[in-house]
Amino acid sequence: MKRPFVLLLIFIALVLSACANSAASSAEPADTEDQVMIASPEPVQLEEPEPTPEPTPEPTPAWERGIAAGYGIGLLYGKVDRGTEVDITAELEEYYCILYDDTELFVEKSLVRDSYASKPAERSAYSRYGAEIFPGPYLDGEPLEKPAMNTKLTVLDEFGDLMLVKTGRSEGYIDAAYVSPVWVNWQTDGSESGDSGQNSSGNAYSGGSDGGDITLGKRRTDTAVPEFLSVRYEPQSADKLPERGVILADGTELYLGIVYPGDELMVLTAEGKKAGIYTAGGTGTLPRWAVLLGDEEPYSTWTGYAAYGARLYGSYRLAGRYEDVWLN
Numbered sequence: 156m157k158r159p160f161v162l163l164l165i166f167i168a169l170v171l172s173a174c175a176n177s178a179a180s181s182a183e184p185a186d187t188e189d190q191v192m193i194a195s196p197e198p199v200q201l202e203e204p205e206p207t208p209e210p211t212p213e214p215t216p217a218w219e220r221g222i223a224a225g226y227g228i229g230l231l232y233g234k235v236d237r238g239t240e241v242d243i244t245a246e247l248e249e250y251y252c253i254l255y256d257d258t259e260l261f262v263e264k265s266l267v268r269d270s271y272a273s274k275p276a277e278r279s280a281y282s283r284y285g286a287e288i289f290p291g292p293y294l295d296g297e298p299l300e301k302p303a304m305n306t307k308l309t310v311l312d313e314f315g316d317l318m319l320v321k322t323g324r325s326e327g328y329i330d331a332a333y334v335s336p337v338w339v340n341w342q343t344d345g346s347e348s349g350d351s352g353q354n355s356s357g358n359a360y361s362g363g364s365d366g367g368d369i370t371l372g373k374r375r376t377d378t379a380v381p382e383f384l385s386v387r388y389e390p391q392s393a394d395k396l397p398e399r400g401v402i403l404a405d406g407t408e409l410y411l412g413i414v415y416p417g418d419e420l421m422v423l424t425a426e427g428k429k430a431g432i433y434t435a436g437g438t439g440t441l442p443r444w445a446v447l448l449g450d451e452e453p454y455s456t457w458t459g460y461a462a463y464g465a466r467l468y469g470s471y472r473l474a475g476r477y478e479d480v481w482l483n
Contacts, residue, residue, distance in 0.1 A: 215433070220422070221447060224453060227415060231411075234409065236405045243397050243400050258437060265317070266404050275313055281337065283304060286302050286304075287300070287333070288300045292405075294472065308334060312403060420441075429442065430445075
């Protein structure tokens with residue numbers, strides 16, 4: 156009775172052991188490589204950079220149409236002082252085209268010297284009758300001094316028809332026609348009477364006492380056709396153009412362009428003695444008399460005769476080189 160019972164217990168033990176081994180083997184992975192799953196990373200979504208917006212151009216201000224009435228008048232951008240250096244890029248008749256303040260502008264050639272050129276040596280001279288010394292190169296406004304004839308002058312610099320001079324009282328700019336290299340004899344100085352018998356370059360009178368033709372020299376004769384500023388007259392490069400120049404006078408004017416009769420203008424303001432003009436390169440000013448608005452008539456021409464001592468200037472400023480004109 157005991158023997159079969161013992162055998163039964165052994166059999167149950169073997170069965171339980173087999174079940175335990177089976178459970179243990181099922182808990183172990185059959186193949187590690189097959190069981191390990193490596194998760195793939197999610198793709199990173201890079202944000203697209205936002206496009207840089209184009210700069211918004213400045214809106215064109217309100218303007219009205221105008222026509223230039225003055226011949227060869229500079230559209231004023233600003234003024235610079237003596238000694239300012241500028242890059243010279245081209246030329247247009249009596250003007251240099253320069254690069255200043257990142258803007259292409261015009262300046263009178265006579266007020267610019269090649270940076271590599273030397274200025275004339277200082278020298279002594281004497282004032283003629285009627286001489287006036289001004290603070291700026293355009294000889295306008297109130298003079299600093301009206302030196303008497305034969306006042307001794309120290310010529311500091313000279314350019315074109317102007318000189319920078321110094322006296323015991325002032326330092327400024329003078330019309331070269333009123334400066335003599337030697338002591339002036341008042342009996343022969345024709346400028347005392349306002350009639351020298353010659354023009355400032357030493358040539359004889361133009362015209363005659365019978366009211367004959369007056370030689371004006373070469374002048375632009377283009378038909379006045381309305382066009383936008385600076386369209387007709389493009390600056391030209393020159394073979395021997397200075398690359399860099401120095402401004403010779405305090406208050407030298409820089410121009411956005413040069414206007415001629417018939418040039419179309421975008422007029423911003425027209426009050427007082429100045430007119431504000433808009434261009435793509437900036438805003439400048441013109442003398443009010445040189446601008447005709449839509450409701451204004453051009454100046455009517457008429458025939459007249461020269462008065463005694465009349466002079467003909469090439470600039471509306473009535474300064475610089477001139478020609479004497481005979482009476483009638």
